[in-house]
Amino acid sequence: MIERACLADWRFWALLCALALATATFVVPRWPLQQRVYSTLFVIDITRSMNVADYRVAGEPVTRLAQAKAAVAATIARLPCGSQAGLALFTERTVNITLMPLEVCAHFNSLQASIDQIDWRMAWAADSNVNRALVDGMEKLRALRGQAGIDDTTSLVMLTDGHEAPPVNSRYEPDPALLVPGKKKDEPGAPPADSAPLHGLIVGVGGYTPVPIPKYSPEGERIGVYDEDDVPQAANFGQPANPEAIEGYVPRNAPWGRAAKNGTEHLSAVRETHLQDMAEKADFGYVHLDADSALYPLITPPDWAEIQTRASDVRWLFGVAALVLAVCVPLATLVGDLRRRPRSARFFRTLTQTKRRNDR
Amino acid sequence: MNIGVDMPVVLLALVLALLPWWRQPLADSEAASLAMLPADRVSVLLDWALRALASLAIAALVFALARPFIGAQRVEKVARGAHIVLTLDRSLSMDQTFAGRNPRGGDASKSETARRLLSAFIDEREHDLFGVVAFSTRPMAVVPLSDDRVAARAAVEAAATPGLAFTNVAEGLFMALSYFSERRASASRAIVLISDGAAEIDFRSAERLRAQFATYDASLYWIFLRTAGSPGLFDKPKDARNDNAKAMPERYLHKFFQTLQVPYTPYEADNPAALAQAIADIDRLETQPLVYSERIPRWDLSGWAYGAAAVLLLVGVFAKAAERRLAV
Numbered sequence: 083m084i085e086r087a088c089l090a091d092w093r094f095w096a097l098l099c100a101l102a103l104a105t106a107t108f109v110v111p112r113w114p115l116q117q118r119v120y121s122t123l124f125v126i127d128i129t130r131s132m133n134v135a136d137y138r139v140a141g142e143p144v145t146r147l148a149q150a151k152a153a154v155a156a157t158i159a160r161l162p163c164g165s166q167a168g169l170a171l172f173t174e175r176t177v178n179i180t181l182m183p184l185e186v187c188a189h190f191n192s193l194q195a196s197i198d199q200i201d202w203r204m205a206w207a208a209d210s211n212v213n214r215a216l217v218d219g220m221e222k223l224r225a226l227r228g229q230a231g232i233d234d235t236t237s238l239v240m241l242t243d244g245h246e247a248p249p250v251n252s253r254y255e256p257d258p259a260l261l262v263p264g265k266k267k268d269e270p271g272a273p274p275a276d277s278a279p280l281h282g283l284i285v286g287v288g289g290y291t292p293v294p295i296p297k298y299s300p301e302g303e304r305i306g307v308y309d310e311d312d313v314p315q316a317a318n319f320g321q322p323a324n325p326e327a328i329e330g331y332v333p334r335n336a337p338w339g340r341a342a343k344n345g346t347e348h349l350s351a352v353r354e355t356h357l358q359d360m361a362e363k364a365d366f367g368y369v370h371l372d373a374d375s376a377l378y379p380l381i382t383p384p385d386w387a388e389i390q391t392r393a394s395d396v397r398w399l400f401g402v403a404a405l406v407l408a409v410c411v412p413l414a415t416l417v418g419d420l421r422r423r424p425r426s427a428r429f430f431r432t433l434t435q436t437k438r439r440n441d442r
Numbered sequence: 443m444n445i446g447v448d449m450p451v452v453l454l455a456l457v458l459a460l461l462p463w464w465r466q467p468l469a470d471s472e473a474a475s476l477a478m479l480p481a482d483r484v485s486v487l488l489d490w491a492l493r494a495l496a497s498l499a500i501a502a503l504v505f506a507l508a509r510p511f512i513g514a515q516r517v518e519k520v521a522r523g524a525h526i527v528l529t530l531d532r533s534l535s536m537d538q539t540f541a542g543r544n545p546r547g548g549d550a551s552k553s554e555t556a557r558r559l560l561s562a563f564i565d566e567r568e569h570d571l572f573g574v575v576a577f578s579t580r581p582m583a584v585v586p587l588s589d590d591r592v593a594a595r596a597a598v599e600a601a602a603t604p605g606l607a608f609t610n611v612a613e614g615l616f617m618a619l620s621y622f623s624e625r626r627a628s629a630s631r632a633i634v635l636i637s638d639g640a641a642e643i644d645f646r647s648a649e650r651l652r653a654q655f656a657t658y659d660a661s662l663y664w665i666f667l668r669t670a671g672s673p674g675l676f677d678k679p680k681d682a683r684n685d686n687a688k689a690m691p692e693r694y695l696h697k698f699f700q701t702l703q704v705p706y707t708p709y710e711a712d713n714p715a716a717l718a719q720a721i722a723d724i725d726r727l728e729t730q731p732l733v734y735s736e737r738i739p740r741w742d743l744s745g746w747a748y749g750a751a752a753v754l755l756l757v758g759v760f761a762k763a764a765e766r767r768l769a770v
Contacts, residue, residue, distance in 0.1 A: 091762070091765075093762065094759070094762045094763065097755060097758050097759045097762055098759050100499075100755050101752060101755040101756055101758075101759050104503070104748055104751045104752035104755055105752050107506075107745070107748040107752075108745070108748065108749070108752075111745070168596070168600075171582070174607075176604075176606065178532070178582075178603070178606055179600040179603050180576065180582060180584045180597065180600055181584060181585065181593070181596050181597055181600055182596040182597075182599045182600045183596070184592065184593055184596050185592075188592070189590055189592060189593050189596075191588065191590065192585055192586075192588060192590040192592075192593035193593075195585070195586045195588070196583075196584060196585055196586075196593075199583040199584075199586065201583075203580060204580050204581070204582040204583075205580060206532075206578045206579040206580050206606045206607045206608075207579065207606075207607055222603060222604075226603070229599075230596070230599040230600075231596065231599075397506070397744060397745075397748060398507055398509075400748075401503055401506050401507045401748065402507065404503055404751065404755070405455075405458075405500065405503040405504065405507065408496070408499055408500050408503060408751075408755065409458050409461060409500060411496070412461035412462040412464060412465075412496060413461055415464060415465050416461060416464045416465070419464070419465060
């Protein structure tokens with residue numbers, strides 16, 4: 083007697099479902115899923131103090147600039163697809179955007195190649211005023227919102243050692259807090275309190291021990307280090323904020339005192355307190371770049387993200403389900419067999435039964 | 443052709459493909475013993491085939507989950523096009539209008555006009571490789587020569603942001619020429635220099651430029667964004683005493699470019715329409731046949747793996763449906 087057993091057999095249904103799921107990967111390969119994407123403008127300091135090689139990677143000295151470039155490259159590589167990254171250079175007192183934000187996956191090669199090419203010799207001027215550059219970067223990002231890949235969520239990540247050269251007169255420095263919505267309401271020029279905040283991170287680059295800054299010829303050969311006499315040791319611009327503190331102060335003839343200035347401006351270490359102070363004013367985060375620190379978690383907090391609905395590959399969901407079902411069928415046999423009795427015993431029983439039957 | 447998988451760890455699950463080889467998951471038969479049945483070659487073959495089928499289906503699913511792909515390849519193609527390095531002036535004066543004042547209301551600055559037209563130029567020239575150099579006092583290599591035209595556009599867009607400092611044409615050109623050093627000579631090469639002014643080129647740089655232009659055989663297009671009232675490329679000074687490179691750097695740079703051993707075309711664009719004309723001319727001229735390699739993005743194979751799994755499962759379902767209970 084032959085009967086149709088399959089409809090009563092769960093294994094048939096399991097296989098049929100697995101088949102349906104495998105087919106479903108062609109029917110709905112993509113499904114719009116909500117995803118967090120980020121937009122970031124990376125500003126890299128290319129002033130001379132960034133040539134100090136006070137990082138060590140695998141025992142080899144690495145310059146601050148190389149370390150900063152590597153950190154940016156690694157961070158961009160980790161950003162989820164759909165995120166955007168732009169590049170900018172800082173020297174003098176300006177943030178010069180070289181590459182407007184680009185989608186990080188499709189333009190991975192271009193972004194990495196562009197980072198590779200960044201060199202201290204691109205600096206169009208030799209000054210270094212970090213605070214003004216921060217303000218300039220914040221102003222530019224706000225002004226460019228809505229243009230060429232920059233939007234309300236574009237954040238500013240500035241990698242710098244914080245070395246101001248020549249030393250600044252704090253009296254004339256712009257206050258980054260002026261550009262934070264709602265922080266200085268009554269000041270003229272402050273953005274409206276309800277405008278989108280500008281998120282950002284200042285990354286302190288460099289070691290904590292002051293070390294000499296290498297000096298290069300125009301041809302790029304190293305010709306020693308900056309000496310104490312090579313750089314201005316103290317601010318001498320404008321009127322001092324606190325004349326009483328200056329030795330030998332003469333209002334007209336020597337507003338910065340008569341004494342020769344000694345100091346350590348020719349040595350460079352990361353100016354952490356200065357950078358932290360700036361970051362606090364600008365409502366930015368601050369982190370020190372260690373040899374192995376990852377910037378990625380710091381520039382991807384949930385509130386910096388833009389929620390984007392992207393058609394994502396969901397075939398793996400069907401695939402996993404189909405695999406589970408397809409594996410269940412032989413697995414059940416295996417488990418059943420193991421549970422019933424060892425194979426040898428069953429084999430033995432079969433043998434004896436056969437023998438008995440034959441004897442009969 | 444190189445085949446790879448995105449998630450190699452998943453391949454460990456291929457072990458699961460061994461499961462069907464344990465025992466056929468068939469319906470229990472009422473035959474007391476297999477030994478009662480005569481050995482049958484067809485049955486043995488069928489048994490093996492069904493096991494292989496199940497095993498392959500599981501393997502195909504695991505393989506699909508590991509996201510297999512055929513790696514990116516480069517394919518040589520012939521097209522009409524060129525290797526073009528856009529060399530953009532980022533000096534402060536580029537922020538002004540053609541009338542030489544700061545833009546007001548609807549005015550377009552020179553950099554903004556250049557940005558708009560160059561973006562359109564990049565979009566139109568599908569088979570060209572573009573590289574971008576920005577220069578002010580120092581040259582900045584922004585995007586290397588590549589087929590990523592979106593990146594070239596992003597660099598051109600960025601060059602419309604406020605300018606930096608002075609105009610150092612020679613350094614910008616050196617950087618642009620260096621882009622050709624790694625590229626094969628099959629393409630026609632062009633440097634498009636966009637600037638609104640010039641500066642004296644010193645003797646040593648001039649000699650080096652001459653040598654390098656000859657080496658790389660790169661033609662040069664100079665789109666000179668002339669500001670109203672400023673001296674042009676072809677103007678002769680009224681006073682002979684002003685006929686020197688310090689007083690009229692544009693005229694002297696133009697004269698120097700003419701002595702290069704490569705095709706050189708100057709354009710004096712003193713309004714947005716003239717700039718558009720210059721770009722249209724370049725568009726027409728740089729259409730030499732070009733052998734270039736196009737990168738085919740990697741090709742996802744998981745669809746094929748899912749397809750294979752589906753076919754195998756289909757056969758499996760039929761096999762299961764064809765199963766008959768044998769009653770003795």
